[in-house]
Amino acid sequence: MFEIKDLKASIEEKDILNGISLTIKPGEIHAIMGPNGSGKSTLAKVISGHPDFEDPEGDIQLDGKDILDLEPDQRANEGVFLAFQYPVDIPGVNNSEFLRMAYNAKQKYNNKPEIDPFDFDSLIKEKLTVLNMKEAFLSRPVNHGFSGGEKKRNEILQMLMLDPRVVVLDETDSGLDIDSLKQVSDAINHFKSENKMILIITHYQRLLNHIVPDIVHIMAEGKIIKSGDKSLALTLEDQGYDVFKEDKS
Amino acid sequence: MKLETLQKKSKDEFKEKGFPTKKHENWLYWTPDTDHETLEKSYYEKSDTITESEVVVIKNGSLQSKPTIAGLSITNDITQCSNESLQFNLESSSLSYLNSACSNEVITIRCSAEIKEPLTILITSDHSEESVTVNSKINIIVEENCTLTTSLYHQKQGSDTTLTNTSFELICKDNTNVNVNHIFKDNASKAFFNAIIHMNENSNCNHITYVANALLTRHDTNVTFYKEKATLNLKGVSVLAGEEQFYNHLTINHESKNCFCKQHFKTILDDKAIAEFSGLVYVAKGSHEVDSQQMNQILLFSDAARALSRPQLKIDADDVQCAHGSTIGQLNPEEVHYIKSRGLTESEAKALLTYGFAEEIIEEITDEKLKSELVIDIKDVVSKIKS
Numbered sequence: 001m002f003e004i005k006d007l008k009a010s011i012e013e014k015d016i017l018n019g020i021s022l023t024i025k026p027g028e029i030h031a032i033m034g035p036n037g038s039g040k041s042t043l044a045k046v047i048s049g050h051p052d053f054e055d056p057e058g059d060i061q062l063d064g065k066d067i068l069d070l071e072p073d074q075r076a077n078e079g080v081f082l083a084f085q086y087p088v089d090i091p092g093v094n095n096s097e098f099l100r101m102a103y104n105a106k107q108k109y110n111n112k113p114e115i116d117p118f119d120f121d122s123l124i125k126e127k128l129t130v131l132n133m134k135e136a137f138l139s140r141p142v143n144h145g146f147s148g149g150e151k152k153r154n155e156i157l158q159m160l161m162l163d164p165r166v167v168v169l170d171e172t173d174s175g176l177d178i179d180s181l182k183q184v185s186d187a188i189n190h191f192k193s194e195n196k197m198i199l200i201i202t203h204y205q206r207l208l209n210h211i212v213p214d215i216v217h218i219m220a221e222g223k224i225i226k227s228g229d230k231s232l233a234l235t236l237e238d239q240g241y242d243v244f245k246e247d248k249s
Numbered sequence: 250m251k252l253e254t255l256q257k258k259s260k261d262e263f264k265e266k267g268f269p270t271k272k273h274e275n276w277l278y279w280t281p282d283t284d285h286e287t288l289e290k291s292y293y294e295k296s297d298t299i300t301e302s303e304v305v306v307i308k309n310g311s312l313q314s315k316p317t318i319a320g321l322s323i324t325n326d327i328t329q330c331s332n333e334s335l336q337f338n339l340e341s342s343s344l345s346y347l348n349s350a351c352s353n354e355v356i357t358i359r360c361s362a363e364i365k366e367p368l369t370i371l372i373t374s375d376h377s378e379e380s381v382t383v384n385s386k387i388n389i390i391v392e393e394n395c396t397l398t399t400s401l402y403h404q405k406q407g408s409d410t411t412l413t414n415t416s417f418e419l420i421c422k423d424n425t426n427v428n429v430n431h432i433f434k435d436n437a438s439k440a441f442f443n444a445i446i447h448m449n450e451n452s453n454c455n456h457i458t459y460v461a462n463a464l465l466t467r468h469d470t471n472v473t474f475y476k477e478k479a480t481l482n483l484k485g486v487s488v489l490a491g492e493e494q495f496y497n498h499l500t501i502n503h504e505s506k507n508c509f510c511k512q513h514f515k516t517i518l519d520d521k522a523i524a525e526f527s528g529l530v531y532v533a534k535g536s537h538e539v540d541s542q543q544m545n546q547i548l549l550f551s552d553a554a555r556a557l558s559r560p561q562l563k564i565d566a567d568d569v570q571c572a573h574g575s576t577i578g579q580l581n582p583e584e585v586h587y588i589k590s591r592g593l594t595e596s597e598a599k600a601l602l603t604y605g606f607a608e609e610i611i612e613e614i615t616d617e618k619l620k621s622e623l624v625i626d627i628k629d630v631v632s633k634i635k636s
Contacts, residue, residue: 048590051582072589073598081590088587092608093601098591101601105592141605158591 001025002166002197007058008222009046016042017056018222024166024197031200031208033233034219035241040201041085043219044170047199048082049075062166076102077109079165083155083172089144095154096138099124099161106162127160131187148175156187167191168199173207185210205237218244252327252355259349266343275342275469275498278525278557284439287412288344291351292374292381299325304369305358309376310385312356320362320395325354342469342498345443348416352386359390360397367428367616368399372415375406382412389418391425391452398428400619405436414441421452423476428615431458434626439465448508450476457614459623460487461630465494472501474508474536483512486607488630489522489554499528506566507538515607516547518554519634525557530573534565543573548580548606550599550634596632603631 002024009017016039024030034040046053047060049072060068067075090098104114115123128135131153143151152172159167169188173181188211192198200211208216208230216232217224218241226232226244236244268285269276281288294309302314305323312325358368374383383405391397405413413436421427433440440463446456460466472481487495501510516524526545547556560573580602588598607627614620 048586050586071595072586073592073594076590076592084587084590088581088584090584090588090601090605092605092612098601101593101597102591105594105597109592162591 001061001063002199003059003061004047005059005061007043007046007056007060009042009053009056011042011052016222017046019058020219020222020224022217022224022227024199026197027192027194028214029192029198029200029211031202031213031216031233032219032224033202033216033236038219039222040219041170042222044082044085044168044201047075047080047168048072073105074109076162076164077106081159081162081164081167083152083159083167083169085170085172085174087143087151087155089146090142091144093142094139095142095157096124098142099158102158103161124161127157130160130190131157132183133157149177149180152176153180153184156184160187160191165195166197166199168201170201171203172200173202173204181207182210205233208233220244250327252353255327255355256350256352259346263343263346263350266346269343275527278523279465279467279494279496281344281439281441284412287380287410288347288382288414289351290381292376292378292383292411293353294376295353304371307356307370307372307385307387309374310352310383311354316368318364318366318368320360320364321368322359322361323356325356327355327357342441342443344414344441344467345416345469348384348386348414348441348443351382351384351414352416353384355386355388357388357390358399359392360395361392363396364398365396367618368397370399370401371404372401373404373406374411374413376411377407378411379408380410382414385413385415387415387417388420389429390420391422391427393422394424395422396426398616400430400432400616403431403433403436403440403442405438405440409437412439412441414443416443416445418445418447419454419456420447421449421454421479423450423452425449425452425454427452427454429454429456430614430616430619431456432619432623433458433460433466434462436463436466440467442466442468444468444470446470446472446481448472448474448476448479448481451478453480455482455613455615456484457610458485458487459611460485460489460495461626462488463493463495467496467498469498470500472499472510474501474503474505474510474539476505477507479505480509481511482613483510484610484613485514486517486610486627487515487524488517488607488627489524490519490634492521494523496525497527501528501530501541503530503532503536503539503541503566506536508536508540510539510541512541512543513610514545515610516545516556517550517603517607517631517634518547518556519550521551521553521555523555523557525559526575527559527561528573529561529563530571532562532564532566532569532571536566537568539566540570542571545575546606547575547577548603549577550579599634600628600632603634604628607631
């Protein structure tokens, strides 16, 4: 189970998260929607351990283990994965090499042996097939010279390879064309299983047509102001955020 | 020219110029004030015979062994130098005159074919004399329509008080393709390197330097474009830590129109290391349609490290494209976080990004064996960066 309890975070003395609480059970997909500046991406960053937010208050627990005090790499190796809204370029390091390093870092953290290079090669090719990506993608430097869509698909490839327990998708649908959105959605649905927990951050209902959430949360001013089933996203698209803000008041 | 004539002319020039002082614009930040005696005390050990080997070995200033390759002439007979080399008026540092005055051999490599395999040149010293300087003088002449790739390993063994003062002259004649790599690493003493490069019509040259784990390195590179349509890529990577120092000075003379020169240097600095870059691009009157681009980039890992960057342009011609720039900065915390979020530690993340910074230059090395060596070396060096 992935639990966030009364999470508060600020930057330069400005409060961004004002007490977020949510629980994602194994097998569940949650979606967070909210207007610009509501704190959605900050939530994703705080979950990943971004250094801009040094002393967040509250708890983040994965299967009962507090991860809020862990370094980002430790959180990743515990099974937390953030698909970045803006993945960064790493020139000089090819995708395959980077993924192998990341994969083996997790193996080492869990006291497991490094993966055999041939087994890794087979595994990564299998995952490429899920995303309908070409093998040439692997020899290119990580995200360097990639289109926006390629970067997002690369994030999903990393997710498939690292096989995390908890996935936070921060606006993964932004910058994707219709075909890419479907491919990425199919890959996430392929990844979904009864022990995975997925948190989708998005502005648009269209992603949720492909990946059906169990629970939708509406976030405003650093808080979750309403939660409901998937129909909430449709209502939101129809009526906008103001209605919910008024409800809150 | 006879060797004695060269030595005498050089000695006269050096006497007139003297050792560099801080009054010279190119020597503002470090001068060899405590090394005068050592620099004038030359160590030379003549090889008894020049033996056959896979690589060219120049030891203690003398040609020791060489390969036999069709289309390549390798000799220490000074009469084999063409009139185009040993041009005194191009020497940019008085230490290069001192090198010529003290060198007992002028090693000339003349390429008169398309040489497919890279030529390795090992410049080394292995004696135990204290406080002396090993002077090596190497000329490479690539004849018209010929191709050469060569990698020069500047190594030094023996006493840490031994200095090296090396002069390198490269003549790229018309329609040539030349790749030259210089590797300066693992040197606990001071090394002076003077390079002169001549570019002729439609000549194409990639010249890359790599400096790592070297106490103090001073490079003076002087390039002249004599004829049209020549292209030179002058690039380098240096990794400095501890109290290491690297002073890199370029002078690019565009004496002819319609030539291209790209200068791109990257330096990684940690601890109390110092790096100076000074690059002057001069476009002479009438040298139209010249495209000269200069960039010096520095990655700083320590508050105590010092980077000095002076890109300069002097343009006396119309219709030219010249740009120069310099960046000094640290690793982007967003990039470090991204890599950490994939399970790699902070030091692993920094090492990856630092390698990525340098890789752009390393990737352009055409000698695949050398490239593989440097990829391993630079990954090892950057993984040791502490800050």
